[in-house]
Amino acid sequence: MKTLIPFFAVVILVLLALAGVNMGNQQFLFGVIIPYAAVTVFIAGIIYRVVKWGRSPVPFSIPTTCGQQKSLPWIKQNKLENPSTTLWVMARMALEVFFFRSLFRNIKTELREGPKLTYGSDKWLWMAGLAFHWSFLIILIRHFRFFAQGVPLPIHIIESLDSFLQIGIPLLYITDALLLGAVTFLFARRVYLPSVRYISLPADYFPLFLIFGIAVSGVLMRYFVRVDIVSVKQLTMGLVSFTPVIPKGISSIFYVHLFLISVLFAYFPFSKLVHMAGVFMSPTRNMPNDSREVRHINPWNYPVHIHTYDEYENDFRDKMKAAGIPVEKE
């Protein structure tokens, strides 16, 4: 059920777009209104989530570290694993964002006969995750050619590198194959590994199916059931220049692709996918480990009235003297 519900949810979304365009002639709804709404929800939603996180107090200094903390001068600090300055925090964050460094440490734990607990290296999740995220990023950047009049040179370079195998016409993009492979792996992993299956929820499967649907519809459009791509670009250029047009004769698979992407964008800020913004807001990653230099004030702290020894002595000096208790000030 946990797998089937999100699967059929995506199937229904596809059918919705197909029915809307083929039977209802709702090209303007699916081609203009929904995409605009989705992008608005995406941007506003991300800002809302980030501001909400920003308003949450961090009561303790809680960076997770795995190296020598800054200490006495003759003890060598591991600046990357245990950063104490903003610069090194940024370096560690950059490696996390670009290369998933913490996932690289993923290990496999098994209870073998004996009973004996063994640990082994497990890089598959890291590799598939890296392939997935980088492919997705490159595909996203590549799509800029549909949204720009006069495509800038870097896009051309990325595109020619991505298609340099020169397989078929239009040329096969390596990232298309990588993305589909990686999504399939990430899905298979959730189904195949009992421990991962146990903790997987519909909210884990839905984005996988959705992204799979987007990739498949895109691949179909490029390599198999082709659409009139010039009309498609007229539509997308209409969108980005705020003069929406619906050119005639765009096949419905394009609207399926566009609708699934719109759903992804609108769903993004309210789902686990928002880790795109959340990774930067993780206190365990974005705080410097300088708790021995800088006192971390808990923003929750109630303003406690402090009665210092000086004040105490002022209050009771006479009585203390009378009782023969030594005082600091006479």
Place this chain on the structure above:
Amino acid sequence: MYNAGKILIGLAIFFGLATFPFFYNMGKAVAKPDPKLDTPEIMKLAKQDRKCVEPKEFMRAEHMQLLNNWRDSVVRDNVRVYVNSEGKKFDMSLQNTCMRCHSNKKKFCDECHNYMAVKPYCWDCHIAPKEKES
């Protein structure tokens, strides 16, 4: 908001990236591609004969696949005759069949290819027809 300065910088970067396509195209005229079909070779034909090897809609979406199939068929199988959906026969040749009519590469091929920012590698091997520089 805690660390407001840093968070606002991050949000500004996000907003800039997310809306980049809108700003990039601001004030640029969106010219629709208009491939020209008025070469002398096409004008010579009678009105009803002015047809490509396959219908216009098919050619628009699938011409790259057709050309790729032609290439494979000629280069690998030595089959040079293409029979179209109406049963008419054509010589499979980019330079001698396609470009005989569409001799205006710049106003025909490049018009859409430039618009879509695609650079097909046809002319790595083939010789583009001579055109007067305009």
